[in-house]
Amino acid sequence: MLNSTNATSQCQSDDRLCRVKVHQLELIVIPVLLLAASFFTVLSLCLLKLCDKTEIIQHHPQRQHYNRRRQHLHGIDAPPELNPLEYEAVPMRVKTQNRKPKTQPAELQLSTERQHCIEQITPLPLSFTVKPNNTVTLFQATMNQKPVVLRVLNESADSRERKIFLGFAYFLSELGPHPCLPRLLGVRDRAPLAMIFEKLENKDLLGFLWRYRKAHPGLVASYAFTERVLFSMARQIASALEHLHSKNFIHGNVCAQSVLVGRDLSVKLWGFGPAFQKRMKVGTSGEMKDIEMKKWQAPEVLAHQPVSQSSDIWSFGILLYEMVTLGDPPFPKVMPSELLHYLQRRKTLKKPTNCSKSLYSIIQACCQWRPQDRAPLKELISMLQIAERHANDTVVLQASEPLDIEKYMREAGYGEAYNFALI
Numbered sequence: 001m002l003n004s005t006n007a008t009s010q011c012q013s014d015d016r017l018c019r020v021k022v023h024q025l026e027l028i029v030i031p032v033l034l035l036a037a038s039f040f041t042v043l044s045l046c047l048l049k050l051c052d053k054t055e056i057i058q059h060h061p062q063r064q065h066y067n068r069r070r071q072h073l074h075g076i077d078a079p080p081e082l083n084p085l086e087y088e089a090v091p092m093r094v095k096t097q098n099r100k101p102k103t104q105p106a107e108l109q110l111s112t113e114r115q116h117c118i119e120q121i122t123p124l125p126l127s128f129t130v131k132p133n134n135t136v137t138l139f140q141a142t143m144n145q146k147p148v149v150l151r152v153l154n155e156s157a158d159s160r161e162r163k164i165f166l167g168f169a170y171f172l173s174e175l176g177p178h179p180c181l182p183r184l185l186g187v188r189d190r191a192p193l194a195m196i197f198e199k200l201e202n203k204d205l206l207g208f209l210w211r212y213r214k215a216h217p218g219l220v221a222s223y224a225f226t227e228r229v230l231f232s233m234a235r236q237i238a239s240a241l242e243h244l245h246s247k248n249f250i251h252g253n254v255c256a257q258s259v260l261v262g263r264d265l266s267v268k269l270w271g272f273g274p275a276f277q278k279r280m281k282v283g284t285s286g287e288m289k290d291i292e293m294k295k296w297q298a299p300e301v302l303a304h305q306p307v308s309q310s311s312d313i314w315s316f317g318i319l320l321y322e323m324v325t326l327g328d329p330p331f332p333k334v335m336p337s338e339l340l341h342y343l344q345r346r347k348t349l350k351k352p353t354n355c356s357k358s359l360y361s362i363i364q365a366c367c368q369w370r371p372q373d374r375a376p377l378k379e380l381i382s383m384l385q386i387a388e389r390h391a392n393d394t395v396v397l398q399a400s401e402p403l404d405i406e407k408y409m410r411e412a413g414y415g416e417a418y419n420f421a422l423i
Contacts, residue, residue, distance in 0.1 A: 087114025147199035180240035202261035209327035213399045231388035233267045240269035242377040254315035256322040294336040304339040308369035326399040329412035338412035358387045
């Protein structure tokens with residue numbers, strides 16, 4: 001400081017340049033250093049903020065994919081108590097019957113219940129329940145004077161079950177519309193959470209086959225279940241399965257219980273629980289084991305080998321066997337624990353007495369030991385179309401013997417712990 005004072009005294013009073021040179025450290029260098037330090041501090045904070053945001057996006061690939069499509073989707077957000085970063089919105093709304101003016105939206109959210117009144121709600125009886133679901137209850141009702149099915153999450157469900165429920169709704173929306181998949185009409189966004197589906201009058205295919213076998217009074221003459229009807233149903237199921245595979249999903253649960261039958265005998269593929277669990281990796285290994293139906297599963301599934309879409313082809317062949325026998329279990333003389341050893345000897349399903357050669361050839365094309373030897377879906381659909389055109393449409397299919405539910409449970413491989421009920 002003393003030196004600076006002495007240097008200043010050496011400068012003439014009107015020599016400003018000399019004074020600046022003497023005090024350049026205080027006037028220039030230190031302020032520049034302080035400004036640079038402030039700039040780098042702000043830049044570091046911005047970089048840290050950007051890294052955190054990038055990490056969130058990387059940990060939520062579904063959200064990143066959803067945001068790219070958000071402008072094309074209209075949905076009901078998850079309940080406010082759920083973190084939107086942890087679970088995505090459910091892109092579902094219900095289309096209104098009447099056209100609105102252009103100044104108003106053409107769609108209304110399902111949460112506007114006064115405009116979408118759900119009436120006549122009653123429990124939906126199931127024809128056959130293999131694994132009871134204690135978190136979800138099914139109801140039948142009417143909405144806008146049309147029959148619907150409500151899949152309601154029980155109010156006792158915890159936060160994890162609520163997330164899984166909403167995740168399943170989002171999973172179904174990802175499948176996209178298809179004429180052979182049940183239509184998801186909407187999602188209730190307040191407790192109790194609920195999904196609303198179109199109702200198919202004849203419910204699941206297994207129950208339909210059993211009722212037809214017993215000559216149920218509710219079945220009218222127009223429900224003649226002929227071989228041509230069988231091929232038509234099978235073609236629709238194969239079309240839905242092809243659509244599912246195009247989305248890179250594996251159904252994993254193809255059977256008569258996973259098919260819904262409409263009033264006009266049109267069918268739609270359902271039973272997406274295993275596909276959802278495999279895709280989202282929810283549920284424990286024990287839960288996954290409970291839903292396995294060994295008599296319907298491909299050899300590689302029984303052997304705990306890698307599963308592919310060809311595994312669904314095998315199960316599709318078993319489904320054809322169920323249909324032609326009017327609901328008989330596959331491999332009735334083989335215990336589930338011995339099935340893999342039975343198949344390893346290159347044995348397969350025996351030809352039912354009322355099964356035509358064309359139908360049995362399709363079953364054989366599906367149930368080949370090696371996945372690569374099974375017919376692809378496009379080829380199967382072509383085979384079914386040809387068979388449908390030439391199939392008999394006058395002779396109805398009949399069962400070889402009356403339905404014995406206890407015998408079915410035993411031959412299908414279900415334990416006594418499972419509950420079942422006939423309607």
